[in-house]
Amino acid sequence: MASGDAYLALEGLSKDYGVGEPAVDRLDLDIGRGEFVALLGPSGCGKTTTLRMVAGLVEPTGGRIRLGGEDLTAKSVHRRNIGMVFQNYALFPHMSVADNVAFGLEMRGVAGSEVKGRVAEALSLVRLSGYEARRPKALSGGQQQRVALARALVIRPDLLLLDEPLSNLDAKLREEMRSEIREIQRRLGITTVFVTHDQTEALALADRIAVMERGRLAQLGTPEAIYETPASPFVARFVGRINSLAADAGDDGGLRIGGQPIPVGETRPAGTRVTVMVRPQHVALGPSGGLAGRVTGLTYVGDIVQVAVAGEGFAVIAERGTADPSWRGLGVGQEVGVGWPASAALVFPESGDGR
Ligand SMILES: Nc1ncnc2c1ncn2[C@@H]1O[C@H](COP(=O)(O)OP(=O)(O)OP(=O)(O)O)[C@@H](O)[C@H]1O
Ligand SMILES: [Mg+2]
Incomplete structure (x- = not known):
């Protein structure tokens, strides 16, 4: 204004x-x-x-x-x-x-x-x-x-x-x-x-x-x-829950975590370190593809379930409405592929606080 x-x-x-x-x-x-x-x-x-x-x-x-x-x-x-x-x-x-x-x-x-x-x-x-x-x-x-x-x-x-x-x-x-x-x-x-x-x-x-x-x-x-x-x-x-991921830019400028490419709609000069943030409802879990991870925990909180997944160089929480049946097949220790729509990824300069 x-x-x-x-x-x-x-x-x-x-x-x-x-x-x-x-x-x-x-x-x-x-x-x-x-x-x-x-x-x-x-x-x-x-x-x-x-x-x-x-x-x-x-x-x-x-x-x-x-x-x-x-x-x-x-x-x-x-x-x-x-x-x-x-x-x-x-x-x-x-x-x-x-x-x-x-x-x-x-x-x-x-x-x-x-x-x-x-x-x-x-x-x-x-x-x-x-x-x-x-x-x-x-x-x-x-x-x-x-x-x-x-x-x-x-x-x-x-x-x-x-x-x-x-x-x-x-x-x-x-x-x-x-x-x-x-x-x-x-x-x-x-x-x-x-x-x-x-x-x-x-x-x-x-x-x-x-x-x-x-x-x-x-x-x-x-x-x-x-x-x-x-x-x-x-x-x-501060406003809503969000995942923070440490990533860096590869030779082609594409962002990566643990050397694996991640979906982000922008590039950075090779070697740049950034923090990528994704809301938990945007995190997709599939049988394969994306970042390789393993389910480390499932927390049922009534209207939603929080699925914790960790892999090489990252840990994320995915949230699903409990009315969505897709989480019911998941169990701790299971291997999953982690992704999100590129448009849901927010890229910030490396925040350096490890979160
Ligand atoms: N009368 C005072 N003398 C000295 N410092 C003060 C005084 N009142 C507030 N402060 C300090 O100023 C800062 C801001 O305080 P303020 O009360 O405005 O915060 P707030 O955002 O309202 O916090 P809260 O959510 O806890 O109510 C704090 O660091 C507080 O310690
Ligand atoms: Mg106050």
């Missing part, structure tokens, strides 16, 4: 807490109006720090933040019209649900006569009408999460920031809540940044995913682009 179209623009945004490496290091990110972007990355990569800088809770040590063309960088928290749901909800335990939700309105000096109606509207949006008088501790985790969401939405924010809002919920509730959040977000058309370290959640929810690595943007793209054309081995490994 051209930066002229950005609604939220982070420009060289940095935070150095003064210990170790900067937590956020010259981050550039453009988000369109009404867009739902997932900020995805491993623990400690700077997701919370980024969100807190946008909210105005952490002061950047460099760069700027623009929202709707306006420079927010020097604006105080309460003058930014931004709703935020924190990693741990951060509800006030001694206050009722209604008072928790009303808090942000009172901070912003909204007239008392208007508060009640706005709180009722926000609670209805998250399907918690009737819970006004309860204390947070008398609510389930999912309900507390919805109060936190109502509290963020009640101010009718220009931007909604969600920091792993589902991390305290069990798997089933998590799935329910994430589709509810997405539904509310679409209905209100509110520009949203959703932090997660769960790649499935990011793939399922986001219009675009921003993958962060050590304080920097590793890749920004649609879920499909991130999964199918990852920009680096880091992104490829």
Whole structure:
């Protein structure tokens, strides 16, 4: 997206807490109006720090933040019209649900006569009408999460920031809540940044995913682009399972493993060492042809079965849906030929980490 179209623009945004490496290091990110972007990355990569800088809770040590063309960088928290749901909800335990939700309105000096109606509207949006008088501790985790969401939405924010809002919920509730959040977000058309370290959640929810690595943007793209054309081995490994294979180029430039040719739609100068990455669902196993290997393990995980195969200079995992009968004939120790469609192979410079 051209930066002229950005609604939220982070420009060289940095935070150095003064210990170790900067937590956020010259981050550039453009988000369109009404867009739902997932900020995805491993623990400690700077997701919370980024969100807190946008909210105005952490002061950047460099760069700027623009929202709707306006420079927010020097604006105080309460003058930014931004709703935020924190990693741990951060509800006030001694206050009722209604008072928790009303808090942000009172901070912003909204007239008392208007508060009640706005709180009722926000609670209805998250399907918690009737819970006004309860204390947070008398609510389930999912309900507390919805109060936190109502509290963020009640101010009718220009931007909604969600920091792993589902991390305290069990798997089933998590799935329910994430589709509810997405539904509310679409209905209100509110520009949203959703932090997660769960790649499935990011793939399922986001219009675009921003993958962060050590304080920097590793890749920004649609879920499909991130999964199918990852920009680096880091992104490829972080989003979905993938096999990494060490290969080199032969005299004709074709790539090989242990001297055997492998299917890859490109060539490299003779002697170049590369890392070839292939998703497990693309790995084909046949009675013959391809790389010679032997089945080393079969792991049944319900909907899929993972078949581990190793041979001269390589080890791969192939995945099959358990509804596909082809894996049933396989057993540990059996010889198989390993291949994949050339179009499924991603070639990167040698990553040197042996994975
Ligand atoms: N107040 C602070 N003072 C010093 N260092 C900090 C502070 N807050 C965070 N950090 C460091 O900054 C880095 C980024 O932290 P941050 O909380 O932004 O990560 P995160 O991506 O949100 O991780 P997680 O997924 O675990 O929540 C980490 O190395 C962390 O230790
Ligand atoms: Mg965090």
